Amino acid sequence: GQQVMQIPQYQHVQEGEDFTTYCNSSTTLSNIQWYKQRPGGHPVFLIQLVKSGEVKKQKRLTFQFGEAKKNSSLHITATQTTDVGTYFCVPSGSARQLTFGSGTQLTVLP
Amino acid sequence: DGGITQSPKYLFRKEGQNVTLSCEQNLNHDAMYWYRQDPGQGLRLIYYSQIVNDFQKGDIAEGYSVSREKKESFPLTVTSAQKNPTAFYLCASSIEPLGAGYNEQFFGPGTRLTVL
Numbered sequence: 001g002q003q004v005m006q007i008p009q010y011q012h013v014q015e016g017e018d019f020t021t022y023c024n025s026s027t028t029l030s031n032i033q034w035y036k037q038r039p040g041g042h043p044v045f046l047i048q049l050v051k052s053g054e055v056k057k058q059k060r061l062t063f064q065f066g067e068a069k070k071n072s073s074l075h076i077t078a079t080q081t082t083d084v085g086t087y088f089c090v091p092s093g094s095a096r097q098l099t100f101g102s103g104t105q106l107t108v109l110p
Numbered sequence: 111d112g113g114i115t116q117s118p119k120y121l122f123r124k125e126g127q128n129v130t131l132s133c134e135q136n137l138n139h140d141a142m143y144w145y146r147q148d149p150g151q152g153l154r155l156i157y158y159s160q161i162v163n164d165f166q167k168g169d170i171a172e173g174y175s176v177s178r179e180k181k182e183s184f185p186l187t188v189t190s191a192q193k194n195p196t197a198f199y200l201c202a203s204s205i206e207p208l209g210a211g212y213n214e215q216f217f218g219p220g221t222r223l224t225v226l
Contacts, residue, residue, distance in 0.1 A: 033214065042200055042217040043153070088152065092213055099169075100145070100153035 004029075004101060006089055012107045019076045021104035023089035031092045032072045034063060037103070038085040046074075048092065079108045113137065114218035116201050121223045123195075131186045131221050133201035141207040142184035143215065146170060147198040159184055160207035188223065195225045 004025045013019050023032065031050045035043040047056055049065035049072060056063045062075045076083055088103040114135045123129045135142065141160045145153040155168030159178040173192025178184055184203075188195045200220045204213040 035215075042220050043202075043215075044217070045214045048214060099155070102150075102152045105150075 004032075004089055004091060004099075006101050006104055008104055009102055010105050010107075012109060013079050014109050015081060016078050019079050019083070019106055021074050021087050021089075021106075023072045025070045025091065028069050029072075029091045030069075032065060033090045033092045034072075034074055035088045035090060035100070036085050037088065041085075043088060043100070076106075079106075081108050081110055084108050114201060114203055114216055116199075116218035116221050118221060119219065121221055123223065123225050125225055126190045128190055129188050129195075129223065131188065131199055131201075131223070133184045133186065133218060135182055135184075135203045135216075135218075137203055137205070137216060138181070139203035139205050139216070140181070141204045141213065142178065143202040143204075144168075144174070144176065144184070144186045145200040145202065147200060147220075153200060156186065195223060198222050 004023045006021060006023050011019060031048055033048045034046040036046055037043040047063050049063055052069050053067045054065040060077045064073045072089055074087055084106060086103040086105045088100045090100055117132045143158040144156040146156055147153050154170050156170055156174050157165055157168050157176040159165040162178055162181050165176050165178050173189055175187045176184060198220050201218045202215040204215045206213045
């Protein structure tokens with residue numbers, strides 16, 4: 001299936017610091033979805049980006065889709081301990097299979 | 111209360127035994143998926159079904175089998191041919207199948223299978 005590289009694989013931040021994770025694809029993506037998985041839990045859908053250059057915000061979370069639709073990012077402003085978890089970007093909207101990579105595992109230190 | 115249920119939450123089996131994991135959804139979704147997750151890893155697609163009585167292999171289908179006789183049910187059987195079955199198994203569903211414009215996946219709570 002379509003694959004994206006997500007970086008970093010791990011990130012430790014102090015509570016209150018900002019955090020960004022990036023997804024990069026060598027091919028143009030139709031859409032991209034973002035999910036969050038808390039430790040011991042199941043993935044929960046956050047958002048889907050569809051349009052080139054799209055920017056969407058959910059409170060402290062900002063999602064971007066690149067102009068060429070080959071990359072995407074998730075930025076969290078002023079992290080809180082509730083932000084702990086693994087964030088996955090997932091290419092979607094294609095007849096090919098959905099692929100969850102390893103994600104970015106975020107640890108927030110109080 | 112709509113959602114996806116998976117049972118049991120924890121499952122232990124002896125090596126060489128087949129085991130079937132349950133997944134039920136009352137969301138009236140057409141598509142259903144099974145994923146496997148190993149510690150510290152992402153999700154790998156085992157099988158998916160876009161409609162009743164139809165299913166397709168995912169990336170790691172060997173040693174697994176599924177059925178989709180009813181829209182709301184998509185059980186996964188882990189057979190003795192699966193060499194390393196101990197893992198966290200997640201079932202998901204989406205209102206539209208792959209290739210559609212919007213297919214947010216809703217996940218069940220998962221089943222942790224340990225083969226002794």
